[in-house]
Each structure stands twice: as C-alpha cells, then as structure tokens.
Amino acid sequence: MMLAFSPVSGRIYDRLKDARRLMLVSGLVMSAGVGLAAFGGVYGAFAATIIVGISAGLGFTLGFAAARETNKSQVKYESLAIAWANSISLSAGFWSPVLFSLVVSSSGYPPAWLLGSLLTLAFVLSILALKTKARAESR
Amino acid sequence: MLGWRQSLFFSGGMGIVTSFLIIVLIPKGDLSGDSPLKLKELSDVLLNRELFMLSLNILDQNVGSILVGSFIVYYLETALGVGYELAGVLLEHSSC
Numbered sequence: 001m002m003l004a005f006s007p008v009s010g011r012i013y014d015r016l017k018d019a020r021r022l023m024l025v026s027g028l029v030m031s032a033g034v035g036l037a038a039f040g041g042v043y044g045a046f047a048a049t050i051i052v053g054i055s056a057g058l059g060f061t062l063g064f065a066a067a068r069e070t071n072k073s074q075v076k077y078e079s080l081a082i083a084w085a086n087s088i089s090l091s092a093g094f095w096s097p098v099l100f101s102l103v104v105s106s107s108g109y110p111p112a113w114l115l116g117s118l119l120t121l122a123f124v125l126s127i128l129a130l131k132t133k134a135r136a137e138s139r
Numbered sequence: 140m141l142g143w144r145q146s147l148f149f150s151g152g153m154g155i156v157t158s159f160l161i162i163v164l165i166p167k168g169d170l171s172g173d174s175p176l177k178l179k180e181l182s183d184v185l186l187n188r189e190l191f192m193l194s195l196n197i198l199d200q201n202v203g204s205i206l207v208g209s210f211i212v213y214y215l216e217t218a219l220g221v222g223y224e225l226a227g228v229l230l231e232h233s234s235c
C-alpha cells in the first residue's frame with residue numbers, strides 16, 4: 001500500500017494549493033488504523049496493516065514535500081530542511097516501541113494499540129498549528 | 140523455507156546491493172563554488188517553527204508505521220495464533 005500510494009500522493013500534492021487538510025486526514029487515518037489493530041482479531045490486524053500502509057504512503061510524501069518547500073526562499077537548504085524534519089521525526093519516534101512494549105507487558109495488546117492510536121492522534125494535531133498552507137507561499 | 144539467520148543475511152545483502160546501486164546509478168552533484176553553509180541561514184532552517192510542526196506531523200506517521208511494522212507480525216503470531224508465513228504476507232500488504 002505504501003509503495004502504491006506514495007507516487008499517487010505526490011501527484012495529489014502537486015495539484016493542491018493547501019495540503020494541510022489532506023495531511024490532517026492522512027494522520028487521522030493513521031491513528032484509526034493503529035487503533036483498529038486492537039479490535040477484530042486477525043481481520044482487524046489485516047485491515048490495520050493496509051490502512052497504516054496507505055496512510056504512511058500519503059503522509060510521508062506530503063510531509064517531506066511540504067518540508068522541502070518550507071524554505072523556498074533558500075533553495076540550497078531544501079535538502080537540509082528535509083533531513084532536519086526526518087531527524088526530528090526519527091529521534092522522537094524511537095521511544096514508541098518501548099512504551100508499547102511496557103503497556104503490552106502490563107495490560108496486553110489491545111490497550112497498547114489504543115495507546116499507539118492516541119499517540120499518533122496527538123502528533124496529528126500539530127498540523128493545526130501550521131500557519132502556512134504547507135505549500136510554497138509563492139505559488 | 141529459510142531460517143532466521145539466512146533471512147537476516149538475505150535482507151542485509153539486499154541493503155548492500157541497494158547501496159551499491161545508489162552509488163553507481165545516481166549522478167554526482169556539482170560541489171564547486173563557495174561553501175554552501177552560512178551560519179545564519181543554517182539556524183534559520185534548523186529553528187524554523189513551521190518545519191518543526193511539520194516534523195511532528197511526520198512523527199505521527201513514524202509512530203504508527205514503527206508500531207505496526209515492529210509488532211504486528213509478533214502480535215499475529217503470539218496473540219492471534221497466525222503462522223509465520225501468513226503474518227509476513229499480511230505485513231507485506233502494508234509496504235507494497
């Protein structure tokens with residue numbers, strides 16, 4: 001799903017003037033996907049992997065494309081902006097498996113998946129704090 | 140079909156091949172001219188609030204992907220009783 005949706009979302013991004021709404025939807029879908037793993041047994045887990053794959057293909061492409069255009073006035077720093085956004089997101093993401101494991105060992109998988117869903121939801125809301133339209137202002 | 144050791148070795152080998160292809164196939168950029176880094180401009184990028192907010196948004200995708208990518212196969216095997224192969228196929232649907 002991720003492989004298939006990444007180029008599609010890149011094309012969608014090229015046609016959008018304001019990508020924030022789609023980024024918000026992508027994040028909400030990711031949150032719902034992770035939460036779905038808590039319910040429905042094998043079918044729920046299967047649906048969760050597909051939904052998370054779709055959302056990741058969409059969300060990563062939109063996020064990095066928007067990061068690239070954040071510093072449109074300084075073209076030579078586009079790569080740095082992408083790398084910096086990647087660094088922040090990776091360095092803040094390593095603790096989530098640890099937290100997930102702790103919840104699994106104390107309360108089981110369903111609460112852990114729900115916690116994962118809530119965590120993703122909390123970070124999705126950061127999109128509401130974006131002032132620009134997550135696109136080059138010169139467009 | 141293959142054990143853990145062989146599977147990990149095969150995965151690592153594919154990573155090395157991919158790295159080699161990147162080095163060989165991607166053209167080298169032009170690095171001539173002045174130093175591309177200026178401290179003021181660099182700090183403008185690194186302290187950009189909008190970029191930080193976008194990074195948090197990417198983080199939500201990272202958290203979801205890492206959790207599902209890391210745990211869903213083990214969850215399917217241990218909690219739901221799904222076999223290795225089927226669990227791997229289910230995860231593969233997320234990537235492809």
